[in-house]
Amino acid sequence: MSDAFRELLKKIGSGPHTGQALNREEAASAMRMMLLGEATPAQIGAFSIAHRIKRPTGEELAGMLDAYDEIGPQLGAIAGIEAIVLGVPYDGRSRTAPVTLLTALILANAGEWVVVHGGDRMPTKYGVPLIDLWQGLGIDWRSLDLAQTQAVFEKTGIGFVYVPAHFPEAASLIPYREQIGKRPPIATLELIWCPYAGKAQIVSGFVHPPTENMFREAFRLRGQAHFTTVKGLEGSCDLPRDRAAIVGVKQPERSPHDDLERLLLHARDYGFSSVNVPLCSEAFLIEQMQAIVKGEESDLLPSVLWNAGFYLWHRGIASNLEIGTQIAKEALSEGQIAAKVGAIAEAVAAS
Incomplete structure (x- = not known):
């Protein structure tokens, strides 16, 4: 038993x-002791549920991220490159079809450097994890160590930090989610963690407005000058179509104390229907993704274009969302995304 951890508990x-x-400092110490197994299972379980009941603060999240930086992995910085890091819940989606990976591929094809991270199917939702969707596109990130992932990242502009292999200390805390029956506040870190050593724009999905405020405080304390918050589908950074997409943008040139620039976007204003695509099954979702990569029509395609168009505009590739949508459509129809998937699969297999 750790007496020091007991005092924090x-x-x-x-x-x-x-x-x-x-x-x-205390939050960083508590996180460090949990990651390194210095706290006992009883202490970790008690901390997880007590912290959930209390609710975390932005300062606590900042301290926990300090411990992640100390112990966890990071992809090495690419000179002069600002990466975009997409933060989504690791326990996946269960109601709506995710398009995060297709957005990432379209961004990378357009010259952006994209970092995504996650693990296997996990509690409490046990939704479709990103790693399975990568596998469905023929890309097996599970087989790579961090150095090999770095090589693929440098070659293709896209990297996936696979937590069970690259950050086993964090993966060791996942069973507590099942044991306490709830996602502990530790799980919030997966939305705002940046496993990239260079300059980055972090995109964080959220569900409840108080969570966005915690993100903002944690980022302010850590000096994260460029970030985006998205009230997305099931807490992801996928923009919804059935309601206003509420986006907060913090640009690096603005003061850390300035308010977010707030965007309210409606899919119908850009020619898309106001219907989210349901997640029928993982197998059917992968079939839809494979069809889109091949440039074929799919019910999922409007969601892909809506999201990719926004992010291409958001990253300055397109001058407006409509042009971003057109760039994404052409990249898919001309086989550019199929070629990108093939290049990543080849790089992974060669590592």
């Missing part, structure tokens, strides 16, 4: 009247 777990939030 007592601080957050003393109830609504005497409980207190951890400061940044």
Whole structure:
């Protein structure tokens, strides 16, 4: 048992009247002790549920990310390159069809450097994980160590940090999600973690507005000057079509204390129907993704174009969303994305 961890646990777990939030250094210490197994399973479980009940602060998240930076993996910086890091819940999607990977591929094809990260199917949702969708496109990131992933990233402009292999310390905490029956606040880190050593724009999906405020405070404390928040589908960074897409943008040239630039985007204003594509099954989703990569029509295609068009505009590749949509459509119909998938698969196989 760790006496030091017990004191931190007592601080957050003393109830609504005497409980207190951890400061940044304490949060980093608590996260470090959990990642390194210095806290016992009983202590980690107690911390997870107590912290969920209390709710984390932005300062606590900043401290936990400090520990991630100390212990976890990072893809090496590419000189002069700002990567875009897409943060989505690791426990996947269960209701709506995700298009994150297709967005990432279209961005990479347009010359962007894209980092995505995640693990296997996991509690509490047990939704479709990104790693399975990569596999469905013929790309097996599971087989690579971090150095090999770095080589693929440098060659293709896209990299996937696979947590079970690259960050086993964090993967060791995943079973607690099943044991306590809830996603602990530790899971929030997967939305704002940046496993890239260089300059980055972090895109973080969220569901509840208070979560966005925690992101903003954590980013401010850590000096993260460029980030985007998306009230996306099931907490992802996929823009919805059935309601307004609420996006917050923090540009690096603005003061850390400036408010976010707020975007409210409606799919119908850009020629798309107001219907999200349901997730029928993983197998059918992969069939749809494969068809889109081949340049074929699919019910999922409007969601892909809606999202890719936004992100191409957001990253300055296109002057507006409509042009971004057209760039994405042409990249798919002309076989550019199929070629990109083939190049990544070849690079992975050669590593």
